Amino acid sequence: MTPEERPRTYVDSDFLVAPANLAAAQGVLEDLGFRPWLASGDKRANRATSMHWLRAADQANVDLHVQLTGIAVDPEAAWPALRSQTVGHRVAGEAVRVLAAPARALHVALHASQHAGFIDAPQRDLRCALQTVDRATWEAARELARELDAEPAMAAGLRLDPAGAILARELALSEDVPPDVALRLRAETPLTLGIDTLLRERGLLAKLLLLLRELFPSPNFMRLWSPLARRGRSGLLLAYAYRPLWLLARLPAGLRARRSALRGD
Numbered sequence: 001m002t003p004e005e006r007p008r009t010y011v012d013s014d015f016l017v018a019p020a021n022l023a024a025a026q027g028v029l030e031d032l033g034f035r036p037w038l039a040s041g042d043k044r045a046n047r048a049t050s051m052h053w054l055r056a057a058d059q060a061n062v063d064l065h066v067q068l069t070g071i072a073v074d075p076e077a078a079w080p081a082l083r084s085q086t087v088g089h090r091v092a093g094e095a096v097r098v099l100a101a102p103a104r105a106l107h108v109a110l111h112a113s114q115h116a117g118f119i120d121a122p123q124r125d126l127r128c129a130l131q132t133v134d135r136a137t138w139e140a141a142r143e144l145a146r147e148l149d150a151e152p153a154m155a156a157g158l159r160l161d162p163a164g165a166i167l168a169r170e171l172a173l174s175e176d177v178p179p180d181v182a183l184r185l186r187a188e189t190p191l192t193l194g195i196d197t198l199l200r201e202r203g204l205l206a207k208l209l210l211l212l213r214e215l216f217p218s219p220n221f222m223r224l225w226s227p228l229a230r231r232g233r234s235g236l237l238l239a240y241a242y243r244p245l246w247l248l249a250r251l252p253a254g255l256r257a258r259r260s261a262l263r264g265d
Helices: 019-031 043-047 075-084 101-114 121-132 135-147 151-158 162-170 179-186 190-200 204-215 219-225 232-263
Strands: 013-016 050-055 060-065 086-091 094-099
Touching (some): 019 075, 101 121, 101 135, 101 151, 135 151, 151 162, 179 190, 179 232, 204 232
Parallel strands (some): 013 060
Antiparallel strands (some): 086 094
8 A cells, every 4th residue: 555545544624724813704604513622811812823723512623724834934924825736626525635746745844843743644644645745846845945935844843753863954955944943843741832832922911811722621621631520520620630640750751852842852
């Protein structure tokens, strides 16, 4: 079986929308029965380049993006370049726009660098892309990365694989690793990124509010985070009781990973 023929499972459906159309897209999701997994007042929702939406009836999961992680230019500036790199496709019989081959290749590398420490699927996608994508497409992906100020994250993602490291050298990609990229590469769990957000938050009150939201997030978040929370009210309460213990157990490793990333170890 070739890499293209191997089945690929997924958890959520990802949609990239223009920042100006975000509110309209959220309204469509609400009409379809979806609710955001973060509370509206959660600062993580305000800073995020994407937000998960859940539908309780069937546990459908949508990730609504206004940006791709690893792109340094503002979402408003990135959108025209990404929109121009799309082609027509049919999904479940419906006509949609999807990223064209160079933008998909770039996204694969960015996704690998985003989840390097704690999710395996992006690494498998990267290996598949390295086996199937031709050199001209990778060169076009490099030019798009430079336009979007995403070259460091693209290079870091490619270098996670031996064949990708060779390709990164042949494409003369940047060897600089910005702190935010290094942090994602070394993050053993999403908790590492949460610790960094907390420590960078200004003001004691802001830190306390963020910590409380991390300890006791919205019910939608909890149902996505823990299967136990999906077992009715009692399961949700037990999951809330367990979450502080779960966070505390992973705190030392998260702090070590953050310190290592920022030092460039």
